Amino acid sequence: MSWSDVGTIAPVVIAVLVAAAVLIVDMGAPGHREPIVVTALGGLGLVAVSILIQAGHTGSAFGGAYSLDNLTVFLDMLFVAIAALTIMFAGDYLEPRGLPIAEFSAVLIFAVTGAMLVAGSTDLLLLFVALELMVLPGYMLAGFARQDPYSTEGAIKYFLLGSFSSAILLFGLAYVWGITGTTRVDGVAAALTTAIAHGSIQPGLAMGLAFMSAGVAFKMAAVPFHYWTPDAYQGSPTPVTAYLSVGPKVGAFAIALRLFVGALGPLKADWLPVVIVLAAATMTLGNLVAITQDNVKRMLAYSSIAHTGYILVGLAAYAGGQASGLSAILFYGAAYTFMNMGAFAVVTALQRRPGVSSQIATFAGLGRRDPWLGALMALFLLSLTGIPPLAGFWAKAYVILAAVQAGGWLSALAVLAMINAAAAAFYYLRVVVYMYMREPAEEAAPSSPGLLFRAGLAVTGVATLIFGFFPALVTAATNAANVFHG
């Protein structure tokens, strides 16, 4: 290890220090919200600056185990944005329930540190360690409302299935290491290319591929490995759900990019059918089950499964020969982050008062009770539906375009995705129906959230619009971040 290595991973190091600083500040003034939030958000701002300083540079640290490239920069920025937004939304929810904001922020920043490390990992072992660093705090966050049996139940399910899937993934990684003799991503890719050229692919690789696919599919919540998602999402405190629905999901796709595209790219013809089947099953089942949900958190959980399916279409398009599929994944991940966090933020705002459920009836008459909140929720839901010209529309359009370009079975997958998108309109618009076409329940009180919360909502709303009206700004970043062009 040298000082230049530390320089390369500076954002990760700073993030760890920020998490520690949050805990120290809390020791100085326990129970005070403002200093915590200022430290956390200010610290994350520093992290963002350090990432932006690295933008455009490439490099590697620790003998190639960690790589700094545009993909790392893009994903790191996204993770920092996720963490900052979560902290902005969390205060108004945690405080009335007597849950500590300091621990929450620290654990969250640790989780994001793990995610940032995943983004830059180019070594199978580091990838695994980083993944664990990302998900372990996630289990803690899911069970953050210790007194709430649902929160605990969701956390236990998430923990058990999550650990199980980590073990499966590790098992798969072991196969790859055993066969190729290296854990470096580029080394694995080179070894596989040579093996393919010599026609000497070993059957063990298929085993490894199967285990790794299952492990990553668990993390992404792809069908049929999605069973932990609805319970974990519904049981968790709502700001945590907002984080879980985007943070670990984008993280899981970061693994897919580094592992499947980076290391196992030469085998893409072999994993393409798997991804196609996963994508088709994931979006279809996610949507069908979401239609029947009466709880908005649970509905958004199933819808996030469906969105995993759409993102997988982009991965499949890459395997089908269209490198632009990966840019589409990144665009989708970023667009989904803002619109979905926005939707969860509105749910959070409504649940500010303890005891308010996330049932769809809570939304009755929101358009009249709180026009701004209602309009924002409508914006996020329309974007999630994919109505142009909003963020979610371009996300889908780019994925579909890549799939259509790849042709063959992928065109059929594109058609299936669009039929699914039409079905999804039903459950998204159902919430709009409640907000605008039903009378408010009697006891529903106005939910005036704090200034920070409003700022967070404004960020997600403006991002949804900017992604929608000026997608070229974002595609410039996603195309630069697509380091796998050729």
Add this chain to the structure above:
Amino acid sequence: MNLPILSLITFTPLIGAIVVAVLPSRRPDLIRRTTLAFALLAWVMSLVLLAAYAFGPAGFRFNEAIDWIPAFGIQYRVGVDGLSVLMVVLTTTLTWISVLASFGPIEDRVKGYMISFLVLEVGMIGVFVALDLFLFYIFWEIVLVPMYLIIGIWGGANRVYATMKFVLYTLVGSLLMLVAILATAFAYQVGHGGSWVGAFDYVQLQQFAATGGFGDNFQILAFLALFLAFAIKVPMFPFHTWLPDAHTEAPTAGSVILAGVLLKLGAYGLIRFAVPLYPYAAHTFAWPIIVLSVIAIVYGAIVSIVQPDLKRLVAYSSVSHMGFVTLGIFVFSPTALQGAILQMINHGLITGGLFLLVGVIYERTHDRTIAKMGGLAATMPIWSTVFGFFILASAGLPGLSGFVGEFLVFVGSFGIAPGIAFASIIVMVLAATYLLWMFQRVAFGTLSDFLQGLGGHLTDMNRTEMATLIPLGVLIVVLGLFPSVVLDLLRAPAQAFLAAAGVAVGG
């Protein structure tokens, strides 16, 4: 002339929506008048456009193009030919009439309603002026949201069901259309050495199609996707089932726009995109589509006879009338196509007027059941006279515009399919049956018990209501007597359409 007149017309309502959004909700009258002012402004500008276009050469004019997403050659590209100009004028005309017609009936959440209406107008005009397929798709989807809200918030008792049905039907079609549009652009890109420049440009794509750029199998798939989207919107039999529900539940002005403009979006899409881009597929499916059109014409008329509800009756008659439009498009004859386009305009004016008239009755009775009506001719003489006028126009009385459109479709299709033309002429008799029978039950006889019970509420039309109907009536007479005003504008688009469809143009 470098004035971006198309953008001005398209986005004037958007500016109006923003202005209305910042007005205080406590002043509904100010909101109503501001909305009307912007709708009228857009209308006046569209009339200027019509005049400017009519006294100039044919083809796409007033073009504007700005790069939007250069990586894929997607542009903000607009331009109009005679067909688009007429559709834009139809849209702006019906919009201000609808806004005016909403002054009385809409009392709840006026601000949201008026914003929805203005945004709706942006989408509708945008569809007619867009010459970039992607832009077209975006405007197409923008139309959906405000209409969803208008039906769902300000509609009748069963509004939520109706509006969801409307949205889901439309979305299934339009999302498949998106796949087809992307696939078309990609096929163009492949055919141009991987360059995306012009891949979404309608004029470029059409030239590419004319040179046989799109393969036969590709055309079949892409055409089917576009056709489904447009057929649902028209709506063609058997995709029409959302229409009666949506019409019945929508507020009056919503029904006017739905019948007057939204259905035309589908027909416009067929004429502008589906046939010229995929001529081989259009010919392959011409006969099945002609048969579906005739079924729609006959079925719509027969079902109209038995409808117990005034609005539902008018809605089903729309299915029948729009059948003439699709028939006129797919027989590939210049006369029939001009008739079909004229029929689009006529249907917008006549059916729009009928919905307004039904709305007048509903305002006073809060009922639309035909069986409960009767004897209105004596109590509401002005209303009954105007209603009779629109009924006769809808039934195709010579001298009024409804006759000309349908007649041209007959003449045009007779040379190609005499049997089909004959079958659809019988429908004229059916139309007279259901329309006049309905008129008789509503207007003649003694005042029904139900209406007697309303007493003094049953006043005749007021000035606002007349102000919404008189312009429509005047246009119906003018187009009935001087259809060449419109037909002259349509000659060039019709020839371009047939040339693109690969049909030799005679006469």
